[in-house]
Amino acid sequence: MDWASLIGLALGLFGILAAQFIEGGHLASLLQPAAFSIVVIGTFGAVLLQSGLPTFVRGMRMLAWIFRAPETNELALPGQVAAWGATARREGLLSLERYVDSVKDGFTAKGLRLIVDGIDPYKIREILEADINTFERRERQAVKIWEAAGGYAPTIGILGAVLGLIHVMENLADPERLGGGIAVAFVATVYGVGFANLVFLPIANKLKAIVGEEVHRREMLTDVFCSLANGDNARVVEERLLAYR
Numbered sequence: 001m002d003w004a005s006l007i008g009l010a011l012g013l014f015g016i017l018a019a020q021f022i023e024g025g026h027l028a029s030l031l032q033p034a035a036f037s038i039v040v041i042g043t044f045g046a047v048l049l050q051s052g053l054p055t056f057v058r059g060m061r062m063l064a065w066i067f068r069a070p071e072t073n074e075l076a077l078p079g080q081v082a083a084w085g086a087t088a089r090r091e092g093l094l095s096l097e098r099y100v101d102s103v104k105d106g107f108t109a110k111g112l113r114l115i116v117d118g119i120d121p122y123k124i125r126e127i128l129e130a131d132i133n134t135f136e137r138r139e140r141q142a143v144k145i146w147e148a149a150g151g152y153a154p155t156i157g158i159l160g161a162v163l164g165l166i167h168v169m170e171n172l173a174d175p176e177r178l179g180g181g182i183a184v185a186f187v188a189t190v191y192g193v194g195f196a197n198l199v200f201l202p203i204a205n206k207l208k209a210i211v212g213e214e215v216h217r218r219e220m221l222t223d224v225f226c227s228l229a230n231g232d233n234a235r236v237v238e239e240r241l242l243a244y245r
Contacts, residue, residue, distance in 0.1 A: 005066045005206065012198040035188035038160035039153060039195060046152045047145050058138075059145035062207055069210050077217075081224055081238070084112075088228055093118070096228070107131065107218055111225040121229040128222040132215060139211045146204035150196040157192015161185040 017030075048056050080103075087095050097116045103109050110131065114124045164185025 002067050002069060008202070009198070016194065016198075030187060030190070032187040032191075035157075035160050035164075035191050038163065038188055039157050039191040042156040042159070043149050043153045043192075043195070043200075046156070047148045050148055051141070051145050055141050056145055059142040062139075062142055063203065065210050066203055066206055070214070077220075078238075084224075084228060085238075088115075088231075093229070093231075107135075108221060111221055115225055115229050119229070121226045124229055125222060125226050128218070128225065132218045132222070135218070136211065136215050139214075140208070143204055143207040143211060146200050146207060150201035150204060153196040153200060154189075154192040157189045160188025160192065164188060 051059070080099075084096060084099060087098075093115050096112050100109050100112045100116065103112070107128075111124070111128060114127060119127070162185075164182065168182055168185065
């Protein structure tokens with residue numbers, strides 16, 4: 001569990017609610033289903049129109065990474081690399097096949113398989129870098145749905161405010177209905193700006209950081225695999241690994 005994400009979200013909401021309480025306002029005045037519907041549903045509708053269904057679904061699934069990032073076992077990587085190097089030095093590159101089925105990461109398994117198959121180191125780099133580029137492009141496209149949501153939400157909040165004011169103008173003769181329209185108008189703006197800056201944009205930035213870390217890990221593994229395929233000394237492989245830290 002990433003407690004920083006949970007605490008950060010809680011602090012953001014607490015700051016708004018505390019200010020509302022200090023100013024003598026009531027929590028109920030911030031709970032406007034109509035404003036929520038306009039901002040949230042409208043925002044995700046616009047994002048879906050922009051991104052397409054597969055990218056949208058992938059981006060929504062990535063939301064879980066905010067609280068629990070994908071496991072990479074990066075701390076165990078130096079030990080794994082040392083074991084691969086020792087095995088290859090003693091028994092040859094074909095002996096690395098025993099590790100292919102035991103690793104859970106598909107990228108790592110692919111790199112080891114290429115070495116076992118006797119692929120030229122330059123070709124290994126070419127294949128793995130193409131894999132990394134495809135992965136990065138796909139993941140960053142999915143992350144962009146949250147950036148887009150952060151851009152659309154404030155504008156749709158203003159749209160909600162205008163709709164609320166239209167409701168007010170239509171009911172000037174009925175004072176009892178004016179309050180609801182005015183509340184929707186102002187709360188829709190709060191929702192739009194609040195969701196954008198407290199939820200959508202922070203999610204986008206955190207997901208971009210997670211994707212960047214995974215790309216970095218794969219680039220590091222690519223260097224390791226090429227070194228192993230070249231038959232480099234274990235010390236050389238270790239230095240390549242340390243260069244990324």
